[in-house]
Structures are given as structure tokens and as C-alpha cells.
Amino acid sequence: MSEQIKRLKRELKFKGTILDFYQDTMEINGDHTVVWDFISHKGAAAVVPVTEEGKILMVRQYRNALERYTLEIPAGALDEVGEPGLECASRELEEETGYRSEKLEWLITLRTTVAFCNEKIEVFVARDLIPSKQNLDEDEFIDLKAYTIEELKEKIFSGEIEDAKTVSALLAYDTKYGKRA
Amino acid sequence: MSEQIKRLKRELKFKGTILDFYQDTMEINGDHTVVWDFISHKGAAAVVPVTEEGKILMVRQYRNALERYTLEIPAGALDEVGEPGLECASRELEEETGYRSEKLEWLITLRTTVAFCNEKIEVFVARDLIPSKQNLDEDEFIDLKAYTIEELKEKIFSGEIEDAKTVSALLAYDTKYGKRA
Numbered sequence: 001m002s003e004q005i006k007r008l009k010r011e012l013k014f015k016g017t018i019l020d021f022y023q024d025t026m027e028i029n030g031d032h033t034v035v036w037d038f039i040s041h042k043g044a045a046a047v048v049p050v051t052e053e054g055k056i057l058m059v060r061q062y063r064n065a066l067e068r069y070t071l072e073i074p075a076g077a078l079d080e081v082g083e084p085g086l087e088c089a090s091r092e093l094e095e096e097t098g099y100r101s102e103k104l105e106w107l108i109t110l111r112t113t114v115a116f117c118n119e120k121i122e123v124f125v126a127r128d129l130i131p132s133k134q135n136l137d138e139d140e141f142i143d144l145k146a147y148t149i150e151e152l153k154e155k156i157f158s159g160e161i162e163d164a165k166t167v168s169a170l171l172a173y174d175t176k177y178g179k180r181a
Numbered sequence: 182m183s184e185q186i187k188r189l190k191r192e193l194k195f196k197g198t199i200l201d202f203y204q205d206t207m208e209i210n211g212d213h214t215v216v217w218d219f220i221s222h223k224g225a226a227a228v229v230p231v232t233e234e235g236k237i238l239m240v241r242q243y244r245n246a247l248e249r250y251t252l253e254i255p256a257g258a259l260d261e262v263g264e265p266g267l268e269c270a271s272r273e274l275e276e277e278t279g280y281r282s283e284k285l286e287w288l289i290t291l292r293t294t295v296a297f298c299n300e301k302i303e304v305f306v307a308r309d310l311i312p313s314k315q316n317l318d319e320d321e322f323i324d325l326k327a328y329t330i331e332e333l334k335e336k337i338f339s340g341e342i343e344d345a346k347t348v349s350a351l352l353a354y355d356t357k358y359g360k361r362a
Contacts, residue, residue, distance in 0.1 A: 004322050013195045013202075014194045016194070017217060017218050018296075018297065019202075019218045021195050023197065023198070036245055039220065063295045064205060065297055065298055065299050066292060066295055066299060070292075070295055072295070108337060108338065109343050110343055110344075110345040111247060111251075111343045112293050113293040113294055113300060114244045114246055114251055115199075115225075115246065115258075116246055117246055118247060120343070121345075138209060139207065141185050157353070162289075162291055163291075163292050163295050164291040164293050164346060165294075167289060167291060171348075172337065172338070172348065172352060174356065175334065175355065175356070176338065
């Protein structure tokens with residue numbers, strides 16, 4: 001199948017703050033070419049922080065891309081390409097929630113939008129949370145609140161939670177660790 | 182919270198084939214500015230096609246952004262901004278699988294990567310599949326295969342399936358309709 005699609009060249013069109021925009025010239029069936037967009041992103045990590053009572057710590061923040069507030073699991077971009085996802089998840093947990101954990105366990109790995117972007121998000125579950133200090137970036141403003149997994153599943157199926165990493169992570173957590181009726 | 186972040190301007194930096202790259206100048210706390218990337222996408226729809234035997238039809242295709250094959254639910258971009266997700270999902274189902282359905286039901290809505298992109302994917306479940314004709318775009322090459330939901334859940338937790346819309350949709354389908362042990 002891939003033999004029918006061949007990349008002839010990749011050209012950088014714009015270098016953004018966190019993203020690079022490329023255009024790829026693809027040869028189709030050996031007889032003509034098309035141009036595809038490609039966005040390069042350095043990758044990210046996210047964490048499902050589970051409290052002693054079994055609730056999940058969620059962050060609420062304003063998202064410029066959607067022009068509204070979202071309810072999400074804590075997450076953030078890698079400091080640099082190649083930073084281990086576990087380190088990034090530990091850091092984002094502490095910065096966004098004010099809790100540390102030495103018990104982070106890999107849950108799933110996500111590719112956010114495979115048609116045009118290489119962004120990868122590694123998702124971990126954090127337990128045995130230790131109070132520390134919230135330490136947000138200067139352009140981050142975040143509200144923190146704990147919810148039961150049942151409350152969060154209702155918010156997914158009512159359409160209130162739409163963020164794909166959050167939907168994937170919460171349902172994966174529930175599938176793997178949740179109690180079944 | 183949003184009062185602490187205010188968009189001062191949005192500038193188009195590059196117009197791609199399916200994406201537009203903008204940079205937004207944001208005022209933080211009323212005293213300084215930062216520049217954020219913003220990618221505009223017209224939106225998409227996806228479908229979980231359920232066979233008479235309760236299996237799910239999955240598509241396997243080469244993804245240029247990841248430089249490898251992926252296993253995904255059928256999906257595709259809206260023809261134009263404002264096209265109803267249900268119409269897009271029906272079309273992509275028929276084009277990519279060769280089956281039609283008059284029984285599509287909304288499952289979840291996703292935002293693929295909220296930190297920098299407005300892409301929305303509406304996900305539907307399709308039942309009572311009617312054989313029709315696969316009709317791929319000239320640059321699409323897709324293999325079709327049916328799996329049980331248990332097989333697909335194993336592939337999510339082993340890391341074989343990483344595509345976020347697929348992980349979200351399959352786990353949402355299983356949470357809503359799956360049999361519990």
C-alpha cells in the first residue's frame with residue numbers, strides 16, 4: 001500500500017512558537033503528485049491523578065484555540081524532543097495540581113491527529129499524591145477540582161468533556177481499573 | 182481567569198492545503214504579551230461501524246505524519262465548514278468501508294488537540310450495515326478488517342492503537358454498549 005504513496009520532498013513553510021508547518025509533495029501511484037500539510041510538534045505527556053478517595057484531579061482553563069473553558073486532565077509539552085514522558089508527566093502534575101507522586105504508571109500512548117501532525121502524548125496514572133506547591137507558567141491560569149470517575153463519564157457522554165486526550169485517558173483508566181456493575 | 186489572558190490580534194502566517202497557520206498575540210495580566218500558535222481546521226467526522234456479529238470494521242492505512250501504518254476507525258474531514266457531522270460520517274463510512282447505514286447514532290464529540298487547534302470530530306455508531314461500494318479518494322489506500330471489541334481493547338493497552346479519536350471512540354462504545362463481566 002505505501003508503495004503507492006511516496007514522499008518526494010518536505011518543505012518548511014513557517015516556524016511557529018511551538019509548531020513547525022511543512023508541506024510534503026507526495027507522489028501518488030507513480031503518475032502524479034499532491035501536496036499534504038504536515039505539522040511537527042515535540043510531543044507531550046499527561047497524567048490521571050487519583051486521590052486517596054479514588055477521585056480524579058481535573059484542571060479547568062481557558063483555551064484560546066476553542067475560545068472557551070475546558071475540563072482536562074493535567075498535561076503539558078515536553079521540554080525538548082526526547083525528554084522522557086514520565087519526567088514531563090511528573091513535572092506537569094506538580095506544576096498544575098500542586099501534588100507530587102512517586103507512583104506514576106503508564107496507561108496509554110496517544111497520537112492526537114494522525115492526518116497531519118506527529119504529536120504524541122504519553123499518559124500516566126499517578127497515585128499516592130503528596131502535597132507540594134502549584135507552580136504555573138506565567139501564561140497559565142488553572143482551576144483545580146476533584147471528580148468521581150462516574151461524574152466524569154457523564155460529562156463525556158453529555159458532550160461537556162470533548163478534549164480527546166482527556167476522553168481517552170479517563171475511559172482507559174475506567175476500563176482498566178474501574179469497578180464493573 | 183480569562184480576563185488575565187486577552188487576544189490582541191490574530192495573524193495568518195501560512196495557508197496550507199487543509200490547514201491555516203495563525204499566530205495570536207496574547208496579553209497576559211495586562212502587562213506583557215506572548216505569541217501563541219493557532220491552527221485552523223474545518224472539522225471532521227468518524228464512525229464506529231458495527232457488523233451483525235458485533236464486530237467493528239477498522240481501516241488500516243499509511244499515515245505520512247507518523248511514517249507508519251495505523252489501525253483506525255473510518256473518518257474524514259468535512260467537505261466544508263458547517264457540513265453536518267452525520268452527513269460526513271455517512272459518506273466516509275461508505276467511501277472507506279463499502280457499507281452504508283441508515284442507523285447512525287451520535288456517540289461523542291472530540292477536540293483533537295486543544296492547546297493549538299480548533300479541530301472537532303463528531304463520532305457516530307453505525308449499525309445495520311448495507312453492502313455498497315468502497316469509493317476511496319485518489320490518494321487513499323485502505324485495508325478493511327473486522328475485530329471484536331476485546332481484540333481492539335488489547336491493542337489499545339498494548340500500545341498498538343494510539344490514534345486518539347480511535348481510542349476515545351472504541352472505549353466510549355465499549356463503556357456505553359459493551360457487556361460487563
